[in-house]
Amino acid sequence: MAVLDPDKLDLGFVVFCSVKLRVMNKQNANAFERLIADVPQVAECYNISGEFDYLLKVYTPDMATYKEFILNTLGSIEPIGSIQSTFVMNHVKQSYGLSL
Numbered sequence: 001m002a003v004l005d006p007d008k009l010d011l012g013f014v015v016f017c018s019v020k021l022r023v024m025n026k027q028n029a030n031a032f033e034r035l036i037a038d039v040p041q042v043a044e045c046y047n048i049s050g051e052f053d054y055l056l057k058v059y060t061p062d063m064a065t066y067k068e069f070i071l072n073t074l075g076s077i078e079p080i081g082s083i084q085s086t087f088v089m090n091h092v093k094q095s096y097g098l099s100l
Helices: 024-037 061-077
Strands: 011-019 042-047 055-061 078-087
Touching: 011 024, 011 061, 024 042, 024 055, 055 061, 061 078
Parallel strands: none
Antiparallel strands: 011 055, 011 078, 042 055
């Protein structure tokens, strides 16, 4: 596994994006997952429980690019009902793999 520095790739603006589908059912979930798999800005995608249905880890160069990502990319995915963005201010701990 190679670990790349997002800042050196001009992708240092990190956002956790919570996504709620309009209706959470098999058809919408499959459509969302199929579409999000091909989005290069999304490094990770988790189906979660709670208020939101999915949690995305998104890398972009800056806020303006993230805004365009929300409007043009996520905004074009039909099953999405709402989005909440949480901006990363500092990486405190980041692990790769599991400790045994």
